[in-house]
Amino acid sequence: MTQEGSSTRHRDLAGALKHAALAALVAFGLFSLLVGIRTDTGPGGALELSERFETLAVLVAVAFAGVFLREILFSGGFVEAASVPESIRRSAARITQFLGPGLLIFAAAAPIIFYNNRYLLDLSIQILTYVMLGWGLNIVVGLAGLLDLGYVAFYAVGAYSYALLAQNFGLSFWICLPLAGILAAFWGVLLGFPVLRLRGDYLAIVTLAFGEIIRLVLINWQSLTGGPNGISSIPRPSFFGLPFNSEEGGFAHTFGLEFSPTHRVVFLYYLILALALLTNAVTIRLRRLPIGRAWEALREDEIACRSLGINTTNTKLTAFAMGAMFGGFAGSFFATRQGFISPESFVFQESAMVLAIVVLGGMGSQIGVAIAAAVMLGGFEFFREFQQYRMVVFGLAMVAIMIWRPRGLISTRTPSVFLKKEKPVDIALAREEGRG
């Protein structure tokens, strides 16, 4: 090693130490009061202080070590994501090609494999609900590029529509399901019509406000919605008219099976799987239709769209209504599965969660959203003891994804329009046209 090399190395080390010391100082400032001192309500109702200086010291040390290592290993700034070799990329593409069908077969077979594991079945139903919500929101965020922070409002509209229609008018699930979807889409249009002219981030805040308005109305309109107590004993779904009970005329009796409560769970599983696949199929079809292409064009450049004569308001409105409708479907499924709904289930956190699924999965990628939903809910379930920490990790993940992989972790979005074969251009013809 030359003299010069070792001297730059010394300077690097000194610089790294300086940066690390600064980071430690900042960390000390940040955590000194909020972590170092804890307030608890004492017996008299007044707050009492207790110190936690060890935790504070650990956090400061972690900040110091983290920055120091980063400076040493990557010497200033983050490394760009290493470019993946062509061969690996090609085999990855081949894997992802089979990933979709593989996952589908697995999803279809899951209730048979895990028939005796009620816990896993419930978890998978929950995951599939979020997959469906993610795919629904994907139409709005991923395809049309409209940031909707109040998606949960449509979920709530769907859930309450089903609950109220079923309780007050005795309508069955199969009649309420489309009605709930239509009502949610109607709300989407009602909200979307005036606000969709706004710029992207204004739209985000307005949808957020709308989500909160719906929630507050649900809490306060006690005579209709039951207020904070919610609506309970919502009718359970039946197998096309056959209820899931042990009585005569029930599902088990009709098919000559022994009664088991798992039947209903399995039925719910297939129901949400079918609903989610419907969402997926509709999205894929729509992407090939002019309206779907208009959505994607709108996401890329709104001004160019307007110049080409696309009615941007109508285009946005259809995306909004479509997303809302699937949210409504998912909502009524949620209501019938839980049998009980309350405004607690429709808080902003829920919207943020669905948005995070779409963002993590790579906006616009169908399979990415599905995997993201499974990973996220699976992870949440796995780290159940760390309930609060997982939300912090979840928020940090959103930031990290935006910084390092803004197109999503698993993003494999294929272009919806491409040339099958490169057409050779006739130079003479091109010249001819150019002159003409």
Next chain:
Amino acid sequence: MEYFLQQLINGVTLGSIYGLIAIGYTMVYGIIGMINFAHGDIFMVGAFIALIAFLALVAMGITAVPLALFLVLLIAMALTSLYGWTVERVAYRPLRHSFRLAPLISAIGMSIVLQNYVQIAQGARVKPLPPLIKDGYTLIDSPIFVVQLSNVQIIVVVTTVVLMAVFSWIVAKTRLGRDMRACEQDLKMASLVGVNVDRTISYTFVIGAALAAVAGIMHLLYYGVVDFYIGFVAGVKAFTAAVLGGIGSLPGAMIGGLLIGLIETFWSAYFSIEYKDVAAFSILVIVLIFLPTGILGRPEIEKV
């Protein structure tokens, strides 16, 4: 009439708090064109820091209220601006050239992080603080209704007016203010003529966070309670105030804050207290539809 006057006083107090938070939104939006979604949570962090700082001071034996308040003000402003600076440095600066929605999504992530971090560190329960500043003046002592102006309300309004004056002076007269105005007009051009854009943006976040910290202290004094969730609702309302006044405009943020405070107070007083948040959020929707540039805002010109 007496009742009306009382509500007016309450509304102006509340509006001052919203106005202070709204300045943070409007400045950041003016300069880098993003909605700093985590700003409401910075306000909440400020309130918590103030609470802890005050309790720590009392534990150390400093019980004279004016001195303690002054120290709390200093500590909370300093530490909260550190939060503002860190959030910008970690979550927004790397995204300056990313796609349109990236900073907003990152900001939502930061908001979730701050909320849950405070919840972990300090617990989810509501933290009460016994009233520090008592008494006040009775303005009208009629048999129907007694109109009162408490000392807390005076302090909130006076502090807000003083801070607004200082802040307007910074923006109008100092070097930093000039840099900020230059960045607001054109980031790239400002950097070409020698304005340190990154540093200016950092200062903007620091000032915004410091004002939010003051708002946090005011909230703590006025209501006497804080919890980790106050940032969300206050944040959306302050954003509404910024939009109502015309986003990017500083006097607009103050006027918008006052209007939102007044509307909320009068709505609770004359209609229904349950729907006061609905009223505030509906105003946001209505203003954005019919008056997207706000009261003092300039129309946005779209460039290709």
